[in-house]
Amino acid sequence: MSARTVTVHTVDHGDVTIPEPSWCVEEHTFEAYRVDIQHTGPDLVLTVPAEGDVVPVFTAAIVKRPFSPQDPRTLVQLEVDEWRSFDAAGLDALAASLVEHAATLRKLARELSVLQEADQ
Numbered sequence: 001m002s003a004r005t006v007t008v009h010t011v012d013h014g015d016v017t018i019p020e021p022s023w024c025v026e027e028h029t030f031e032a033y034r035v036d037i038q039h040t041g042p043d044l045v046l047t048v049p050a051e052g053d054v055v056p057v058f059t060a061a062i063v064k065r066p067f068s069p070q071d072p073r074t075l076v077q078l079e080v081d082e083w084r085s086f087d088a089a090g091l092d093a094l095a096a097s098l099v100e101h102a103a104t105l106r107k108l109a110r111e112l113s114v115l116q117e118a119d120q
């Protein structure tokens with residue numbers, strides 16, 4: 001793992017110096033509460049063709065909130081988009097994209113598994 005560290009200025013715990021994962025793209029400067037410190041990997045935007053456009057279905061990113069009381073482990077966070085309409089051809093194109101995205105998500109799951117093992 002990375003030997004980098006980052007110092008985050010917080011209101012409730014002063015300067016907090018923590019290991020910075022190699023995958024993190026977050027600019028850590030200030031966070032009011034230490035519990036809100038979050039490492040975030042690059043956005044992985046999964047799109048599908050819809051209504052003559054290419055729209056995001058969801059965005060995935062590796063995240064870690066090291067001081068979270070709920071779950072301090074490395075996780076993958078998903079942001080989901082809105083309602084769209086499809087005809088039969090559009091639905092076929094959507095299905096093809098989802099199959100492609102399933103392969104991407106399986107690869108991300110393997111990467112996450114390695115990162116979670118490194119957490120322990």
Ligand SMILES: [Zn+2]
Binds near residue numbers: 020021025026028
């Ligand atoms: Zn970070």
